[in-house]
Amino acid sequence: MSVITVERKVLEKNDQVAEMLRDQFTRQNVTVLNLLSSPGSGKTTLLERTLELLRGHIATAVIEGDVQTDIDAQRIARHHVPVVQIITNGGCHLDAMLVRDALAKLALDDIQILFIENVGNLVCPASYDLGEKFKVVIVSTTEGDDKPVKYPKMFRVANVCVLNKIDLLDYLDFDIVRFKENARMINPNLHFFDTSAKTGDGLDKWTDWLEHLI
Amino acid sequence: MSVITVERKVLEKNDQVAEMLRDQFTRQNVTVLNLLSSPGSGKTTLLERTLELLRGHIATAVIEGDVQTDIDAQRIARHHVPVVQIITNGGCHLDAMLVRDALAKLALDDIQILFIENVGNLVCPASYDLGEKFKVVIVSTTEGDDKPVKYPKMFRVANVCVLNKIDLLDYLDFDIVRFKENARMINPNLHFFDTSAKTGDGLDKWTDWLEHLI
Numbered sequence: 001m002s003v004i005t006v007e008r009k010v011l012e013k014n015d016q017v018a019e020m021l022r023d024q025f026t027r028q029n030v031t032v033l034n035l036l037s038s039p040g041s042g043k044t045t046l047l048e049r050t051l052e053l054l055r056g057h058i059a060t061a062v063i064e065g066d067v068q069t070d071i072d073a074q075r076i077a078r079h080h081v082p083v084v085q086i087i088t089n090g091g092c093h094l095d096a097m098l099v100r101d102a103l104a105k106l107a108l109d110d111i112q113i114l115f116i117e118n119v120g121n122l123v124c125p126a127s128y129d130l131g132e133k134f135k136v137v138i139v140s141t142t143e144g145d146d147k148p149v150k151y152p153k154m155f156r157v158a159n160v161c162v163l164n165k166i167d168l169l170d171y172l173d174f175d176i177v178r179f180k181e182n183a184r185m186i187n188p189n190l191h192f193f194d195t196s197a198k199t200g201d202g203l204d205k206w207t208d209w210l211e212h213l214i
Numbered sequence: 215m216s217v218i219t220v221e222r223k224v225l226e227k228n229d230q231v232a233e234m235l236r237d238q239f240t241r242q243n244v245t246v247l248n249l250l251s252s253p254g255s256g257k258t259t260l261l262e263r264t265l266e267l268l269r270g271h272i273a274t275a276v277i278e279g280d281v282q283t284d285i286d287a288q289r290i291a292r293h294h295v296p297v298v299q300i301i302t303n304g305g306c307h308l309d310a311m312l313v314r315d316a317l318a319k320l321a322l323d324d325i326q327i328l329f330i331e332n333v334g335n336l337v338c339p340a341s342y343d344l345g346e347k348f349k350v351v352i353v354s355t356t357e358g359d360d361k362p363v364k365y366p367k368m369f370r371v372a373n374v375c376v377l378n379k380i381d382l383l384d385y386l387d388f389d390i391v392r393f394k395e396n397a398r399m400i401n402p403n404l405h406f407f408d409t410s411a412k413t414g415d416g417l418d419k420w421t422d423w424l425e426h427l428i
Contacts, residue, residue, distance in 0.1 A: 038252045039336045039365060040357025067337060068366050090367055092306060092337040120364070121337050122253045123281060123306040142356035142379065143254025150334070151253060152282050153304055165356065171385055173412075198387075 010095075014128055017096035021103070021131025028108045031213045032116065034132035036154060039120030041140040042164045044072045046197040047115055051079040053207045054113070058214065063102045063116045065094040072117065082106055093125040094118050112214050122147070126154040133213075140165040141172055145179035148186050155186040160193070162206065167196040224309075228342055231310035235317070235345025242322045245427050246330065248346035250368060253334030255354040256378045258286045260411040261329055265293045267421045268327070272428065277316045277330045279308040286331065296320055307339040308332050326428050336361070340368040347427075354379040355386055359393035362400050369400040374407070376420065381410040 073085035195202035287299035351372040409416035
């Protein structure tokens with residue numbers, strides 16, 4: 001029981017800081033997206049392709065969350081975009097305080113869209129508001145069409161769902177209609193994009209949506 | 215800082231209960247495997263195929279851990295194996311106390327191998343000893359060959375690594391040699407099985423190993 005109490009206090013503190021961040025993002029006109037998924041959904045590859053496609057149109061920046069390494073931040077840095085790495089040292093999610101610290105290293109005035117790539121985890125990060133405008137859950141077709149039902153909180157809090165690795169659909173028993181029905185049962189307002197970050201399929205609609213945000 | 219202290223106390227309590235469970239499993243001659251992976255690695259399918267293949271040779275039982283639903287326990291129950299569902303209500307991992315409670319519903323004396331399917335999460339469950347003899351991390355080829363480096367704790371604590379969905383290798387940029395090098399860099403003693411729970415490929419070696427355990 002004492003653990004639950006502490007957890008609640010941690011979340012209250014987190015939400016307070018997240019609200020301050022949200023105000024700051026609004027004041028400085030930065031649209032922030034929190035990217036959430038299991039490990040291996042293709043989150044970083046999707047982000048890399050997105051940064052390429054937005055290049056020249058929109059000023060982007062990235063905060064990378066990882067439990068241990070800066071491999072992903074190195075991948076992102078190749079795209080000549082400002083990137084700050086947060087290493088959680090085993091922590092299973094980003095929180096608003098970590099994001100606040102990372103912001104000290106970014107010139108927010110020069111940024112239109114800030115992507116926060118969360119730790120690969122479909123459970124814990126769902127509970128932590130980072131002050132973002134949109135939570136984007138990325139699911140790969142290889143994970144199975146039952147994932148919304150099995151990890152409902154993530155789908156409940158998300159605004160957008162990117163279904164990635166659609167290039168593999170022919171080789172999988174993945175029912176795309178059932179997946180979306182499952183997800184809409186949890187969250188009727190979820191907005192979908194079907195993509196293959198590998199082949200580029202569907203990325204135009206996703207980046208069109210991003211461009212219309214600002 | 216206070217959170218870290220509480221976390222430490224939680225882990226200490228967990229480890230005490232895990233040691234009691236380990237003694238109990240040894241006394242009652244039950245071999246326990248803790249199955250760990252990301253969501254969508256094919257853990258439940260692998261378990262279903264394993265139960266089928268062991269049927270008639272070995273008396274098995276399953277403890278299913280899920281954040282919300284009993285979908286997986288229903289799948290397991292079809293194989294006429296004793297199964298207990300633990301629903302964590304959003305909790306991101308199983309702990310030893312939950313397993314102790316679940317054991318009250320199993321006749322351990324009749325069981326030779328107990329599989330504990332943990333919550334789909336490559337981060338948090340790595341910290342919680344459940345009294346098991348072996349931690350088995352299941353990774354699907356679709357998750358990418360960098361996963362051991364990005365989630366090192368899980369690979370450090372695991373004894374066995376099942377690389378699943380090898381039927382998809384032709385369609386992926388997954389380097390199986392690099393994956394194993396990455397994993398062995400973290401844990402030189404890791405023992406590997408390459409499987410496709412879907413096609414059945416490689417399951418013979420995995421079940422041979424299981425049969426030799428008892």
